[in-house]
Amino acid sequence: MPYNHAMAPPQELGRIVLVLNRPKDPVNIGAVVRAMKNMGLSRLYLIDPDDFDTYRIEGIAHTGMDIIGSARLFDSLAEAVADSQLVVGTSARGRTVRRAYRRPREQAAEVLAKACTGQEVALVFGREDRGLSNEELDLCDRVVVIPTDPDHASLNLAQAVLVVAYEIAVAAEVADPFKAPRHDSQRATRMELEELFEQVEKSLHAIDFFKAHRTTAVLRTLRSVAGRADLDGREVELLKAIAYEVRHFLAREGIEVDE
Ligand code: SAH
Numbered sequence: 001m002p003y004n005h006a007m008a009p010p011q012e013l014g015r016i017v018l019v020l021n022r023p024k025d026p027v028n029i030g031a032v033v034r035a036m037k038n039m040g041l042s043r044l045y046l047i048d049p050d051d052f053d054t055y056r057i058e059g060i061a062h063t064g065m066d067i068i069g070s071a072r073l074f075d076s077l078a079e080a081v082a083d084s085q086l087v088v089g090t091s092a093r094g095r096t097v098r099r100a101y102r103r104p105r106e107q108a109a110e111v112l113a114k115a116c117t118g119q120e121v122a123l124v125f126g127r128e129d130r131g132l133s134n135e136e137l138d139l140c141d142r143v144v145v146i147p148t149d150p151d152h153a154s155l156n157l158a159q160a161v162l163v164v165a166y167e168i169a170v171a172a173e174v175a176d177p178f179k180a181p182r183h184d185s186q187r188a189t190r191m192e193l194e195e196l197f198e199q200v201e202k203s204l205h206a207i208d209f210f211k212a213h214r215t216t217a218v219l220r221t222l223r224s225v226a227g228r229a230d231l232d233g234r235e236v237e238l239l240k241a242i243a244y245e246v247r248h249f250l251a252r253e254g255i256e257v258d259e
Helices: 011-015 026-038 054-061 065-070 104-116 134-138 157-171 190-206 215-229 233-252
Strands: 016-021 043-047 072-074 086-090 121-125 142-144
Touching (some): 011 016, 016 026, 016 157, 026 043, 026 054, 043 065, 190 233
Parallel strands (some): 016 043, 016 121, 043 072, 086 142
16 A cells, blocks of 8 residues: 555664764754654764764754664674665765665665565765775675766765655655655445446536536546546535536526426
């Protein structure tokens, strides 16, 4: 079932850990927490941050107290990713060393597939001024490079987190505003639709609509509109009631209606 904004983030996102390697600036940690919250991620590991002033970080994140409260601190990247079954590093540029470089979208699919089978996945981000070292990248199974203007390849840390987490959220169908939360009602049956068309036709007759229009063409157009609208049972009931009430109204006003 597609995920929508009325629901909690899918469970598999709980298997994804976001790892910040020696972050310098608490402003960036706050912005990372906010981005995680936006995209349904909840687990944060920090390796030896320069400044971990939770009060300040909360002020910047505006949200995500739970993430900050449950964040874990480590001394080294090796310790932080020890339990992970897939370690995904990130880097502003593909280096000369041969590595498994991936685009965020491509990588998101694998991250989610692993998380869905219960494996722990780490997404590792480097320090603001120097990124991840070659030795740190050696601990990563994959390296994600966000495509950029080659002359300006280095994104702000939290913005890089947002891009990577966004692709995972899209892959997991987190909070897709284009998917209206659908009520449980099933798609209307053929019979329900035929009853609707019958009511509509009668009411259009009652208001003499067909005087100026070709009956068959109008009804066919209505059928095609209804087909595209993918109506469910409740929606059909409502439209039927509207059509029915038109004739009732005319009858109440003393206008004769053929049934
Ligand atoms: N000068 C550093 C940039 C560090 S930016 C370098 O060349 O690596 C801080 C972190 O943000 C990086 O370590 C990486 O985790 C992430 N990041 C920044 N730009 C990125 C990009 N274009 N693709 C992937 N990750 C990026």
